Each structure stands twice: as structure tokens, then as C-alpha cells.
Amino acid sequence: MTELFTGAEKHLKSRHRAEIRFRWLGRLAILFSLGFLAIMLFSITMLGKGALSRAEIALPIDLSAEVIDPSDLAGASYKKMVRNSLFAAFPEVKERGERRRLLGIVSADAEYELKRQIADTPAMLGGEQMLWFTASDDIDLYEKGEVDINLPQELRRLNDLELGWLQTLEANGQIRNVFNAAFFTSGDSREPELAGILSALVGSILSLTVCFALSFPLGIMAAIFLEEFAKKGRWSDFIEVNINNLAAVPSIVFGLLGLSIFLGTFGLPRSSPLVGGMVLALMTLPTIIIASRAALRSVPRSIREAALGMGATKVQSTFHHVMPLALPGMLTGAIVGMARALGETAPLLMIGMVAFIVDVPKGFTDAATSLPVQVFLWADSPERAFLEKTSAAILVLLGLLIVMNIAAIVLRKKFERRF
Amino acid sequence: MSKNPIITARDVNVFYGAKQALNGINLDVPRNKVTSLIGPSGCGKSTFLRSINRMNDLVDICRVEGEIKIEGKNIYDKDVDVVSLRAHVGMVFQKPNPFPKSIFENVIYGPKIHGMVKSKSDAEEIVEQSLRRAGLWKEVADRLQEPGTSLSGGQQQRLCIARAIAVKPSIVLMDEPASALDPIATAVIEELIDELREKYTIIIVTHSMQQAARVSQRTAFFHMGDLVEAGATKELFTSPQDERTQNYISGRIG
Numbered sequence: 269m270t271e272l273f274t275g276a277e278k279h280l281k282s283r284h285r286a287e288i289r290f291r292w293l294g295r296l297a298i299l300f301s302l303g304f305l306a307i308m309l310f311s312i313t314m315l316g317k318g319a320l321s322r323a324e325i326a327l328p329i330d331l332s333a334e335v336i337d338p339s340d341l342a343g344a345s346y347k348k349m350v351r352n353s354l355f356a357a358f359p360e361v362k363e364r365g366e367r368r369r370l371l372g373i374v375s376a377d378a379e380y381e382l383k384r385q386i387a388d389t390p391a392m393l394g395g396e397q398m399l400w401f402t403a404s405d406d407i408d409l410y411e412k413g414e415v416d417i418n419l420p421q422e423l424r425r426l427n428d429l430e431l432g433w434l435q436t437l438e439a440n441g442q443i444r445n446v447f448n449a450a451f452f453t454s455g456d457s458r459e460p461e462l463a464g465i466l467s468a469l470v471g472s473i474l475s476l477t478v479c480f481a482l483s484f485p486l487g488i489m490a491a492i493f494l495e496e497f498a499k500k501g502r503w504s505d506f507i508e509v510n511i512n513n514l515a516a517v518p519s520i521v522f523g524l525l526g527l528s529i530f531l532g533t534f535g536l537p538r539s540s541p542l543v544g545g546m547v548l549a550l551m552t553l554p555t556i557i558i559a560s561r562a563a564l565r566s567v568p569r570s571i572r573e574a575a576l577g578m579g580a581t582k583v584q585s586t587f588h589h590v591m592p593l594a595l596p597g598m599l600t601g602a603i604v605g606m607a608r609a610l611g612e613t614a615p616l617l618m619i620g621m622v623a624f625i626v627d628v629p630k631g632f633t634d635a636a637t638s639l640p641v642q643v644f645l646w647a648d649s650p651e652r653a654f655l656e657k658t659s660a661a662i663l664v665l666l667g668l669l670i671v672m673n674i675a676a677i678v679l680r681k682k683f684e685r686r687f
Numbered sequence: 688m689s690k691n692p693i694i695t696a697r698d699v700n701v702f703y704g705a706k707q708a709l710n711g712i713n714l715d716v717p718r719n720k721v722t723s724l725i726g727p728s729g730c731g732k733s734t735f736l737r738s739i740n741r742m743n744d745l746v747d748i749c750r751v752e753g754e755i756k757i758e759g760k761n762i763y764d765k766d767v768d769v770v771s772l773r774a775h776v777g778m779v780f781q782k783p784n785p786f787p788k789s790i791f792e793n794v795i796y797g798p799k800i801h802g803m804v805k806s807k808s809d810a811e812e813i814v815e816q817s818l819r820r821a822g823l824w825k826e827v828a829d830r831l832q833e834p835g836t837s838l839s840g841g842q843q844q845r846l847c848i849a850r851a852i853a854v855k856p857s858i859v860l861m862d863e864p865a866s867a868l869d870p871i872a873t874a875v876i877e878e879l880i881d882e883l884r885e886k887y888t889i890i891i892v893t894h895s896m897q898q899a900a901r902v903s904q905r906t907a908f909f910h911m912g913d914l915v916e917a918g919a920t921k922e923l924f925t926s927p928q929d930e931r932t933q934n935y936i937s938g939r940i941g
Contacts, residue, residue: 570782571784573742574785574847575796576773579771579800584800588796589786
């Protein structure tokens with residue numbers, strides 16, 4: 269050997285090269301996945317941000333006593349009041365089809381909006397009032413610049429006549445864009461401009477509550493029994509194999525099980541978060557058991573020996589010493605399971621939670637739907653305006669997931685103890 | 688054999704599955720003395736130690752035959768409750784294993800579960816007394832609420848000793864208690880063992896013959912599952928009867 273430590277040895281150069289190559293491959297892989305994550309978030313946000321605002325149209329409404337009797341608000345024809353206002357604004361529109369189009373520029377909900385506004389402030393009765401109404405979805409899209417006016421009329425969602433009306437309204441300052449609070453405070457609707465996420469959000473939260481309340485205690489009890497108390501043998505092997513298999517069962521099968529057992533045999537209410545949560549709990553249980561067993565196994569033997577050597581019973585050793593140390597791992601497993609349950613649609617399909625639910629569920633037995641189901645339903649709707657709703661619903665779903673994960677991290681930190 | 692032994696083991700066979708780990712052990716352990724169990728790795732000394740407080744019960748495939756009597760009562764009788772047995776036979780392990788809780792909680796845990804604590808002052812008294820006996824009081828008196836795991840290795844082991852004696856056992860089993868410690872911490876532990884002898888019967892497993900010679904009055908030599916020879920430590924080390932003992936203490940095997 270001529271020189272010491274200079275790397276002249278055989279193969280050394282290529283060994284170093286292999287290391288550098290591997291590092292770059294790793295960096296590339298991370299960059300790649302982060303890049304796609306960023307693209308996904310960006311595109312969904314861009315698509316979904318439209319759902320946060322909506323167009324409103326101001327119409328002068330005649331509220332004189334001849335039209336609406338202040339002592340008999342329920343007897344008034346609000347629909348007619350909106351109609352008359354629109355016809356008065358554009359008196360040149362006479363033809364039937366055109367008139368229908370004119371009425372269509374405000375949402376189908378306009379008459380109820382009028383009724384609500386009058387009920388809220390009866391003081392405005394007596395004269396003519398300028399009131400704001402939600403615009404229909406096509407107008408809303410136009411206001412957001414989603415309608416290409418250069419297209420020939422037949423291919424456009426709005427024809428020249430409607431564009432003319434809009435330009436008049438805009439010129440008079442009768443169109444504005446406002447924050448779409450209704451998206452977060454109302455349930456689903458056939459009209460995109462009225463559809464909200466709240467019923468699905470509440471449905472998801474209720475289902476997950478049931479799911480967690482059932483699967484977490486059951487899961488950790490099963491895991492503790494199998495890991496700490498059960499004798500290792502043919503039976504424990506058999507159970508272990510079956511739990512691992514259950515974790516891999518397609519989720520729709522759990523839906524079928526729920527359909528036949530919970531709905532068929534027990535007669536529990538269809539489409540309810542109670543049954544949805546129970547089905548999701550069945551699906552989550554194996555995940556929680558497997559994660560909890562792994563967490564228990566990672567607690568050093570010496571802790572158990574210390575406790576048992578003191579004369580602690582097995583239950584005392586487990587609950588005083590082993591479980592507190594395993595709890596962070598158990599929680600992580602539970603959150604992973606819950607996150608999967610949150611994104612699940614297939615089992616809910618079988619128990620009737622894939623449904624058009626307008627009312628926000630008030631309890632565990634009310635008919636409800638869930639966020640991913642809502643995403644699916646909206647994505648499937650023909651109206652172009654549901655596209656932004658779909659993206660916004662995905663953002664809400666992601667937001668809920670992030671909240672859950674942060675909760676898991678906080679809980680983990682709180683319970684984590686060094687040993 | 689000594690007079691009035693506290694532990695008498697007769698024909699103790701221990702099996703792990705089909706494999707026999709101990710072959711017919713007969714041993715008397717004298718009261719208030721330190722008895723050391725020595726022998727090469729895998730000779731069965733730890734297995735024997737763990738039979739005395741039935742820690743072997745934790746191993747599913749382990750089976751114990753024969754009888755081990757403590758104060759005349761066979762601990763493998765059907766009516767023996769391991770929980771109360773382990774309260775009388777404390778144990779200190781090879782690697783210091785304090786609970787990941789405060790020093791105070793570490794010591795008071797045993798007395799608490801055995802219902803020996805009536806009041807807060809009781810608890811404080813037990814903790815102070817146990818830590819004093821374990822020679823740790825002066826070092827930790829002002830930080831009892833700190834985690835036991837924050838102590839040094841030697842302090843942790845003395846904390847484990849304090850924890851074991853807090854439940855007032857009559858016998859303390861020590862499984863290579865100093866093997867994970869540096870020489871200075873080892874010396875402190877050995878000194879402590881010598882002091883504890885007054886109140887407790889101590890059985891210590893060690894693979895350091897020097898340690899056995901320093902701390903124990905009696906020594907038992909195990910080899911391949913057999914108890915080869917037992918006797919007064921001095922005699923065993925100066926004039927061993929068996930050739931295997933001779934070979935071991937002179938460093939030819941093990």
C-alpha cells in the first residue's frame with residue numbers, strides 16, 4: 269500500500285457513489301410526493317374557493333299594504349311580489365319563455381328569503397324596499413367569471429338576453445358578491461347556490477363519535493387481553509390471524525354486515541349516524557387492536573417485571589404501568605383508524621347513508637349523510653356550480669382530518685412519558 | 688446445612704417446555720445472611736432465583752417441580768397467593784427499572800397497593816425510611832417529585848432497592864444488581880447489601896466471583912442446571928470440594 273487513508277482502496281469510490289445516488293433518489297422521492305400533495309391542495313383550493321362567495325341581486329319590492337297585510341304576513345304571496353318586481357324592472361320582457369328565464373335569475377329560494385327578511389324586520393313594511401336575493405347558480409358563475417361570453421349563444425349557459433339583464437343590473441349596482449355563510453350553516457339542496465355542507469359535517473361528526481366510543485374501548489380492551497392476559501397458544505394464534513385478516517376485509521363487506529345485523533335483525537334506524545358509526549367501528553376495530561398490541565409490545569418487559577415483582581396483580585401492573593406507557597401509541601392507532609373511517613363511503617352505502625339529506629341531523633338516530641358521501645353526491649350532480657361545492661366539501665373534509673391529527677399529536681404529547 | 692434456614696429448596700426441577708433448566712436443586716438459605724449464586728452464563732442461577740418469588744410463572748412454557756419452602760410453607764402449594772408471596776420476597780433486577788414516575792411514587796407504589804398506607808404522613812415516613820435504608824435519602828430528599836428515571840444508573844438501582852424494601856419483605860432477591868453499573872456505583876451497592884443483611888435475607892445472583900466473595904457469607908455454585916456445591920463463601924473459594932468449582936473459580940471455565 270502506497271498511501272494511507274486516501275481512498276485508493278478497491279471499490280471504495282463506487283461505494284461512495286452508491287451512497288450519494290441513494291441519497292438523491294430519496295430526496296427525489298420526497299420531492300415528488302410533496303409536489304403532488306401541493307398540486308392537489310392548490311387545485312382543490314382554487315376550485316373550492318368559489319364556494320365561499322355568492323352573488324346577490326337587489327330588487328325593489330313593493331311592500332305597501334295593498335300587497336301585503338301587516339296583520340296577516342302568512343297570507344301574502346311572496347312569490348308574486350318577487351315576480352312583479354322582476355317584471356317591473358324589465359317591462360320589455362313579454363314572451364312566456366323569456367319571462368321564465370327572467371324569473372330564473374334569482375334563486376328558487378327568493379320567496380322564502382323575502383319572507384324571512386320581512387319577518388326579521390317588519391318595520392320595513394309600508395313602502396318600496398330594495399332587498400337582496402341570492403342569485404341563481406348560473407348568474408353566480410357568471411359573476412365569478414366562469415361563463416365564457418365569447419362562445420356562441422347556444423353553447424352558453426346564459427343567452428344574450430340574460431346577459432343584457434345582468435349588465436343593466438350591474439350598471440345600477442344591483443349585483444354584489446357576499447361571503448357565502450349559508451355554505452356552512454345549511455344542509456344539502458338541489459339548487460347549487462343554496463347547498464351547504466353542515467348536514468354532512470354534523471353527520472360525519474356524529475358517526476365518528478359513535479365509532480370512537482365503540483371501537484376505542486373495545487379495541488384497547490381486546491388488545492390488552494390478547495397481549496397481557498391470554499395464554500399464547502393455538503387459540504391466540506388463530507385469533508391473531510383472524511384480526512389481521514379482518515383489517516384487510518374490503519369495507520363494503522362491513523356495510524353488508526351492518527345491513528343484515530343492525531338494520532335487519534336489530535331493526536335500528538336506517539341512514540342514521542348510530543348505525544353508520546357502528547359499521548365504521550367494526551371496520552376500525554382491527555386497526556385499533558393491531559396498533560394497540562404493537563404499542564403494548566413496545567413497553568419494556570422490565571416495567572411489568574418491576575410491578576409484578578412488587579406484588580402487583582396483573583391487572584394493577586397493566587393499568588398502573590403498562591397502559592399509560594402504551595396509550596400514546598394506542599391513540600395514534602385509533603386516530604389512523606378514525607381518519608380512515610372518516611373518508612369511508614362504501615359501508616355507508618349499504619346502510620342508507622348515501623342519501624339526499626336537507627335537514628341537519630339533531631341526534632344519533634336522525635337520517636344523515638357524511639362528508640365523503642356528500643362529495644360523491646355533489647360530484648355526481650349535473651349542475652356546473654356543484655363543481656366548486658365539491659371542492660369546498662373536500663377542503664372541509666381535509667380540514668376535519670387535520671383537526672383530528674392535531675388532536676392526536678396534542679394527546680400524544682400530553683401522555684407521552686420517557687422510560 | 689445451616690440451622691433454622693429461612694428458605695429450603697428440595698428436588699427443584701425447572702423446565703422450559705421440554706428443556707430442563709434445573710436438575711433437582713437442594714439448597715438451604717440462612718436467615719439474615721447474604722447468599723450468592725454464582726456460575727457461568729446459562730447455568731440456571733437466575734432461573735433458581737426467579738423460582739423463589741415465582742416470577743417464572745410469567746413464562747407460559749415454564750414448569751416447576753419439587754418444593755421451595757419459605758418459613759416452612761411450600762410456595763408452590765395451591766393455596767399460595769403469588770401477590771402476597773411477592774410482597775414478602777422482594778426483587779431487584781439486573782437493569783435498574785424504576786417506573787417512569789416520580790421518586791416518591793416509585794417508593795410508595797408497593798405499600799399503596801398492599802394497603803400499608805393510611806395517611807399522607809404514613810406515606811412520607813415509609814418513603815423516607817426506605818430511601819434512608821437504601822442510602823439514597825441524602826441525595827434525593829429535596830427532589831422527591833422528580834422522575835425516578837432522571838437519576839443516574841447507580842441511584843436508580845438504589846431507588847429500586849428502596850422500592851423493594853418499602854413493602855417490608857423478609858427476603859430480597861437480587862438478579863445481578865450491579866452488572867449494569869460502573870465500579871464506583873457497584874461499590875456503593877455492595878456496601879448497601881452488607882448493611883441490609885441485618886434486616887433482610889438476601890440472595891444475590893452474580894457472575895463476578897469477586898463480588899460474591901466481597902458481599903456474601905454463603906455461596907452456591909451452579910453449573911449446567913446442577914447445584915454443584917454450596918457452603919460458606921470463604922471455604923468455597925479457598926477449598927472447593929468439586930473439580931468444576933475449582934475450575935470455575937480459577938477461571939478455567941465460565
